[in-house]
Amino acid sequence: MNLPTYLAPFRPRIVPALKNYTRERFGKDVGAGLTVGIVALPLAMAFAIASGLLPQAGIWTAIIAGGLISLLGGSAVQIGGPAGAFIVIVYGIVGRYGLPNLLISTACAGVLLFLLGFLKMGTLVRYVPVSIVVGFTNGIAVLIALSQLKDLLGLQIGKMPADFFSQIKAISLNIDSLNAHALGLGLLCFIGLILWPKLFVSRSMTANGFTARLISRIQAVEGVQLLRATRAVSRVPGPIVALTTLTAFSWLLTLPVETICSRFGGIPQALPDFALPAFSWDTVRLLLPPTLTIAMLGAVESLLCARVADQLSGLPKHDPNQELMAQGVANFIVPFFGGMPATGTIARTVTNVRSGASSPIAGLVHALMLVVIVLAAAPLAMHVPLAVLAVLAVLAGILLHVAWNMGEWREFAQMRQYSNHYRLLMLGTFFLTVVFDLTVALQVGLLLACVLFVRRMSSLFQVVETARTDDSVNFQLYGSLFFGAVAKIDPVLSVVESAPQGLLVRLDAQSLQSLDASGLDVLGQLHKAVTLRGGRLVISGLNAQPRAVMERSGFLAKMEAA
Structure with missing residues (x-):
């Protein structure tokens, strides 16, 4: 069947990727999928908790949406699931409209995403000015950090408000309930995530005299085997090390901090049930602003992530229209299982690429790995301290760390190099995101970008x-x-x-x-x-x-x- 030229064919990347597929590639994909699956567990729980949802909502989203995005997507190595960028949006929607309406809004956003891809509008997302992307990304980072101070400091606040000034007021009024044990765990996690990649051998570090002498001593005293073991340990992702060590530390010392069990009663050791939320057209009209925000942010995040994956992997470039269609299917289906909005995730995708993934099989293995964890190891998760997860969320599950490395924070220091239009768009979007919300920031930012574009073109x-x-x-x-x-x-x-x-x-x-x-x-x-x-x-x-x-x-x- 020949489609009109303005419609995109539905061609998942997994189909051509499996042609001439070898056993060696399968082994690498399985290894990468297992690694990403382990990394995804704490991040999925952290994002859900930070969004005001139950931890299992994040896990189910990583399983269902992550599997569908890998199966149907237009990228060979992108990993989908809950993302730090959605924390502020989801928290605000739940607080303003309630959980059932979040599910409806997510499903409607899935329909919009699919239509964007089907109508070949995947490339239009690239027309969003970089200044707006930088502004709202940095704004989201600030809001995520602020929203996680409650668990990081162990403050006794029943429910954190959704807006910026109310959060500051709630924290200041309850600062006297600070829990030193929670803060200590959080700081250890924060420092450990920063230092873990720098503790082991790399070319840049062997140039340091002290490190070089230490490595030589290890080789002389313990031999090459110990050095190889050290290198093997260095490949373990930092979030997993922080999660396991600090959880064990907290449990063994019986520290008085909140855990998954104390707040949520643990994680169900079963897959979710299918349930249809109450639906009406009046509700859909009411939810139009958050629906557009979820769709817009999901499209921008997923396609930016796919572009990063293309640069890192060296594999054939992604199909943006197919990627949006897959994102649409995933976001339409996952709410029926109690999930949250999903998109491409930079941290997990980068981990997937660096672990040797070469096809969407790695993403499917990542989803299956999470299923095994939920069915077999859910009881162990009840001892995970929320303070650890809070720091992971402050870093946006390494999303903020990745964003820092990508140079977005440096844009503030380099603003003198840019035009007044660029500064106005970036700073305006940043402050609107922080003070109001991302919906207002995107709407005003895009409107302002159009006005400034018209002004500039008219001047020419x-x-x-x-x-x-x-x-x-x-x-x-x-x-x-x-x-x-x-x-x-x-x-x-x-x-x-x-x-x-x-x-x-x-x-x-x-x-x-x-x-x-x-x-x-x-x-x-x-x-x-x-x-x-x-x-x-x-x-x-x-x-x-x-x-x-x-x-x-x-x-x-x-x-x-x-």
């Missing part, structure tokens, strides 16, 4: 008078004559209105790049003003696009008839 259009005699005047048009630049034709109209009868007006349009309906309308007004005074308007040097617009509208025929 110029009308220059090149020659004048008693009975004729010549003008040169430069740039694009569109709705934002039509006012610049006013000087020509002024010349016509003040000139004697029978004036010949020549417009040299050789440098006119484009023309829209508003530009054509103002040229029509100019032509009418000239002919009413017995004069004549001549336009020469037309490029293809302006000529086509004038011919379709009949404007050229009117000029020739005159």
Whole structure:
């Protein structure tokens, strides 16, 4: 069946990826999937708890949505699931609309994502200005850090409010309930996540004299086997090390901190049931703003993540339309199992690539690994201290750490290098995200970007008078004559209105790049003003696009008839 050219075919990347698939590649994919599955467990629970949901909601999302995104997606190595970027959005929706409406909003966002991909709009996401992406990413990072201070400090706050100033007020009013044990665990986790990758052998560190001497001593005293073991340990992901060691430390010393068990009663040792949330069109209309926000953020996050994966893996580039369709299917289905919004996740995708993944099989293994953990090891999770998970969430499950390495925080220090438009968009989106919410930030940011774009494009259009005699005047048009630049034709109209009868007006349009309906309308007004005074308007040097617009509208025929 041949689809129209404006529709994208449904072609999951797993189909071509399995052609000429070898046993060696399968072994690497399984190893990568197992590694990512272990990493995904604490992150999924952390994101769900930080979003105001039960921890199992994050795990089920990682299993169901992660599996569907790998099975149906357009990237060979992207891992999907709950993401730190959604924490602020989900927490706000749950607080304002309730959990059932979050499920409906997520399902509706899934439909929008699928339609975006099916209508070949995957590339449109790239048109979102970088300044807006940087602004709301950094704003989300600040809000995530703020929202997690409750568990990091062990504060006795029943429920954290969703907005910025209310959170600050709640923390300040309850700071006297600080739990030193929770803070100690949180700081140990934070410091450990930063230092863990730097504790072992790397080329950059062997250049250091102390490290080089230490390695030489290890080789001399204990032999090469110990060094190999050290290198093997260094490959264990930092979140897993922090989770297991600090959980054991807290449990053995019976520290007075909240755990998964004390707050949520543990994690069910079973897969979720299928349930349909109550649905009505009135509810869908009410949830339009959060639905658009989930869809927009999910599309931007997933496609940015896929681009990062392309650069790291060296595999064939992802199909953005297929990726959006897969994201849509996943987000439509996962709410029926009590899940939360899902998208591509940078931290887990990078882990997948660095672990040797070469196909979507790794993502499927990651989902199966989580199923095994839920069915076999859920009782062990009840001892996980929330303070540990809180720090993981402050880092946005390494999302903030990845964002820092990508240089977004450095954009603030380098703002002097950018234009005023860039600064206004980035800072405006950042402050709107922090003070209001991401929905307002995206809406105002995109509107502001459009206004600034129109302003800049209108400044590029110029009308220059090149020659004048008693009975004729010549003008040169430069740039694009569109709705934002039509006012610049006013000087020509002024010349016509003040000139004697029978004036010949020549417009040299050789440098006119484009023309829209508003530009054509103002040229029509100019032509009418000239002919009413017995004069004549001549336009020469037309490029293809302006000529086509004038011919379709009949404007050229009117000029020739005159």
